[in-house]
Amino acid sequence: MTSYRTPRSRAAGLGSAKHGVSTWIAERVTSVALVPLALWAVFAALRVAPMGYEGAVAWLHHPLNLTFSLLFAGLSFYHMGMGMAVIIEDYIHRRSTLVTLLLLNAFVWFGFGVATIVALLKVALATSVGVAL
Amino acid sequence: MRLIAVLSLTPFDAGLKGGWKSILSWGEGMSDNARRLPDRPTSPHLTVWRWHATMLSSILHRASGVSLYAGALILAAWAICLAVGPECYAGYMALLGGPIGKIVLLGLTAAIFYHTANGIRHLVWDAGKAFDPKFSDLTAIVVIAFTVAATAATWIIAGMTGGL
Ligand code: HEM
Numbered sequence: 001m002t003s004y005r006t007p008r009s010r011a012a013g014l015g016s017a018k019h020g021v022s023t024w025i026a027e028r029v030t031s032v033a034l035v036p037l038a039l040w041a042v043f044a045a046l047r048v049a050p051m052g053y054e055g056a057v058a059w060l061h062h063p064l065n066l067t068f069s070l071l072f073a074g075l076s077f078y079h080m081g082m083g084m085a086v087i088i089e090d091y092i093h094r095r096s097t098l099v100t101l102l103l104l105n106a107f108v109w110f111g112f113g114v115a116t117i118v119a120l121l122k123v124a125l126a127t128s129v130g131v132a133l
Numbered sequence: 134m135r136l137i138a139v140l141s142l143t144p145f146d147a148g149l150k151g152g153w154k155s156i157l158s159w160g161e162g163m164s165d166n167a168r169r170l171p172d173r174p175t176s177p178h179l180t181v182w183r184w185h186a187t188m189l190s191s192i193l194h195r196a197s198g199v200s201l202y203a204g205a206l207i208l209a210a211w212a213i214c215l216a217v218g219p220e221c222y223a224g225y226m227a228l229l230g231g232p233i234g235k236i237v238l239l240g241l242t243a244a245i246f247y248h249t250a251n252g253i254r255h256l257v258w259d260a261g262k263a264f265d266p267k268f269s270d271l272t273a274i275v276v277i278a279f280t281v282a283a284t285a286a287t288w289i290i291a292g293m294t295g296g297l
Binding site (some may be wrong): 005028029032034035038039042045046049050052053054056057060073076077079083086087095108112113115118119120122123 | 174195198199201205206208209212213215216219222223226245246248249253255256259272282287290291294295296297
């Protein structure tokens, strides 16, 4: 591939911040894992939709359903957090707005991700059905 | 000047001698090599770019990604309501089953199928394969057709199994 860098810019070390590779790889790894998980999620939504409360709780008690739910939720939040950061960096150029939105994104994906996992675990690990929070 | 007008891919260059139609005669009497445009990347600004399937597929990937971001928050609320208790869950499911909820879920169904299928395209590109423009146009159309078919099938199944 042709390089568009000038020798000077290469020598000065301009350009990439040189720490994006791990994020790039994480984005691809989560993508690969999410292909089967996303298809499973559609299937699961079809199963759970007509079940009602008790049915949904019983469904989550099944270890496989819990495992796939946790994997789908966890990887989705991680993946979408990285994806949204790229979108914000693409469109927002004012430093203060950029930092504010990146922080907001970090809090949203991590916060709601943890909340989702806690909620799923609480339902799945509760011994009796219908215990209020 | 003419070269700039040609490079910018837009005929609306007021400073062009002989009007913008003179672009049509640009390059007359030049050697093939001189007439060739230099191989430089050009930004796909929406105002000067001809619409094609790969461009649409790229925009849809971002749009579906943002939709799924919202969808994940809807999923979070579902899990939290299930953990809170039966009333919360029943109310939330009624909201999702209402007209607005159904429209949102229909959109999310299309988004997850599109984003997943097109994500596979992205992964193939990341492996350095399938960059040919014609083939990319074809796979973009295949992904869109798959999205429509899979979304329709999912909602038909939902209707048959009492999920609506
Ligand atoms: C199901 C939950 C998912 C969510 C919430 C989600 C969300 C997102 C978001 C917000 C982006 C940023 C979009 C952009 O940069 O334009 C993104 C990008 C991406 N997603 Fe997903 N996604 C999900 C599933 C998937 C799946 C199943 C794949 C399958 C391969 C995938 C592959 C990709 C790829 C490759 C990118 C990067 C696109 C690029 O290079 O510009 N995603 N995703």
